[in-house]
Amino acid sequence: MTTLLQLNHVSKHYGNDTKALSDVNFSVKEGEFVSIIGPSGAGKSTLLRCINRMVDANSGEIIFDNVDIAGLGKKDLKKARTKIGMIFQHYNLVNRLSVIENVLHGRLGFKSTLAGALGLYTEEEKRQALQILGVLGLQEQIYKRSDQLSGGQKQRVGIARALIQNPKMLLCDEPIASLDPNASKIIMDHLKNISASMGITVLVNLHQVEVALKYSDRIIGVNKGSLIFDGPPNEITAEIIEAIYGSEAGDLMFDLGGQYAG
Amino acid sequence: MQADVFVKKRWNSFIFLLILLVVTFVSIVITEFNMAKGLASLPKALQWGFTNFYPDEMALTKLPDILNKLRETVLISVAATTVGAIFAFLFALFGSRTTKVNGVLSKVSRGIATIFRNIDISAWSMILLFSFGQSALTGYFALFFGSFGFLTRAFIETIDEVSSSSVEALQATGAGYFSIIFQSVIPSGIPQMISWILFMIETNIRSATLVGILTGTGIGFAFDLYYKSLNYHTASLVVIVIVITILTIEYISNYVRRVIL
Ligand SMILES: Nc1ncnc2c1ncn2[C@@H]1O[C@H](COP(=O)(O)OP(=O)(O)OP(=O)(O)O)[C@@H](O)[C@H]1O
Numbered sequence A: 001m002t003t004l005l006q007l008n009h010v011s012k013h014y015g016n017d018t019k020a021l022s023d024v025n026f027s028v029k030e031g032e033f034v035s036i037i038g039p040s041g042a043g044k045s046t047l048l049r050c051i052n053r054m055v056d057a058n059s060g061e062i063i064f065d066n067v068d069i070a071g072l073g074k075k076d077l078k079k080a081r082t083k084i085g086m087i088f089q090h091y092n093l094v095n096r097l098s099v100i101e102n103v104l105h106g107r108l109g110f111k112s113t114l115a116g117a118l119g120l121y122t123e124e125e126k127r128q129a130l131q132i133l134g135v136l137g138l139q140e141q142i143y144k145r146s147d148q149l150s151g152g153q154k155q156r157v158g159i160a161r162a163l164i165q166n167p168k169m170l171l172c173d174e175p176i177a178s179l180d181p182n183a184s185k186i187i188m189d190h191l192k193n194i195s196a197s198m199g200i201t202v203l204v205n206l207h208q209v210e211v212a213l214k215y216s217d218r219i220i221g222v223n224k225g226s227l228i229f230d231g232p233p234n235e236i237t238a239e240i241i242e243a244i245y246g247s248e249a250g251d252l253m254f255d256l257g258g259q260y261a262g
Numbered sequence B: 001m002q003a004d005v006f007v008k009k010r011w012n013s014f015i016f017l018l019i020l021l022v023v024t025f026v027s028i029v030i031t032e033f034n035m036a037k038g039l040a041s042l043p044k045a046l047q048w049g050f051t052n053f054y055p056d057e058m059a060l061t062k063l064p065d066i067l068n069k070l071r072e073t074v075l076i077s078v079a080a081t082t083v084g085a086i087f088a089f090l091f092a093l094f095g096s097r098t099t100k101v102n103g104v105l106s107k108v109s110r111g112i113a114t115i116f117r118n119i120d121i122s123a124w125s126m127i128l129l130f131s132f133g134q135s136a137l138t139g140y141f142a143l144f145f146g147s148f149g150f151l152t153r154a155f156i157e158t159i160d161e162v163s164s165s166s167v168e169a170l171q172a173t174g175a176g177y178f179s180i181i182f183q184s185v186i187p188s189g190i191p192q193m194i195s196w197i198l199f200m201i202e203t204n205i206r207s208a209t210l211v212g213i214l215t216g217t218g219i220g221f222a223f224d225l226y227y228k229s230l231n232y233h234t235a236s237l238v239v240i241v242i243v244i245t246i247l248t249i250e251y252i253s254n255y256v257r258r259v260i261l
């Protein structure tokens, strides 16, 4: 499989003294499902946001689909962003608009200024939106206002908005942190399915180690802005968890023994 | 430690109250405002009001004239507010953290809005009296400047509050600036913005009455005229008309708010 994303020596600091990322290096292959885990404030969100330049890294290369994202001008950056879907913890929908309108927002990156401002979508785009909503089990919600949905449904709308971009990669920043276990499982299953059946690369920040262990092809562990671990789930040991989360966190948070049960 | 905090807080409130008392006392002394005398004259003032300050038949013949002036005032207020709102929206886009084009422009537009907001409408009227004299234009511009400053600030807060998350999401999809404004900022912020505009219209009709006294236009001028010519019955009719108008406008805007929010 070919490499889709490669980070070389990426560093980011906020202001003068907050070091969020220091010399981060890793690569991700096409279709891979990668989880990023680490304690609060480790730099997971910053890392994800540097990839699509929602946050500008201070140094390093971010090679995505053979282009260095870090060096792109405004116009090329927008074009590159159309190939990367993003999913947020708080869904970030336009609450007052309907589900289908929110999904179609994923097409705005492909439109002229006028068509985008007026929200002119083609029949093909609308058909695709309906099809994606069908796959995600939102047939009943198509014309509902987004603020009438449950959290899990909102997140599925967020996923649909990303999918209609026909992206090569999804960046998910704690997609299940605001959801109950049931809705979390539905979302994670959808993400896994997207990666497996559509060949879309998925990069997901997670707080729940057991979820990361269950779903990922590979796990990246971050602590204080540095990569502590990069490998498949079965190489994760209690020591590594300790190194990522700090001293006793390992046995406090979950039971490693059960990791292959799911 | 925690106890200290509370003791300190209590002391702060106590000192604040003390200063307030001293300031009140000093200003009473300086202005020679006699509390007892003021209160004592209240019944007499009320009595005078009841015997003189009500519309009689003569006053009612002036009603068409008054309504004409009222229309002028309401129209000027509405026009000043809506035009102010359009400018305010543009400045708010540049000024807001979420939708700013660049940092310098953001600071500049916030700065301009702050200046306009902090000069009171009556101050604006006096400044503008020099350029436009006693005309409707003076009042119009005074209200326009005041609304512009206030609404810019209100719109900036609305944009940052309700649309920052969806703007972020659309930026991440690669959408362009105008797509983001029309697809996310406007749909999510429009109810609050309309609500602010309605509030501004209400406020402006009130201010317009006072500004009118100054600039010699509209309903304020009508009141001034009748009052100074000792025609208290007609002046009272003007007041009643103003009160009814303000209550009606408030009722309408509350109704609109209920429907859109
Ligand atoms: N906009 C910002 N300005 C200043 N400092 C920031 C900003 N965003 C993040 N930081 C700092 O950078 C560091 C990394 O933050 P980041 O949000 O990437 O962590 P995280 O791993 O996503 O944490 P969490 O799990 O709580 O979401 C933290 O120390 C944080 O305080």
Ligand SMILES: [Mg+2]
Residues within 6 Å of the ligand: A044, A045, A046, A173
């Ligand atoms: Mg985070």
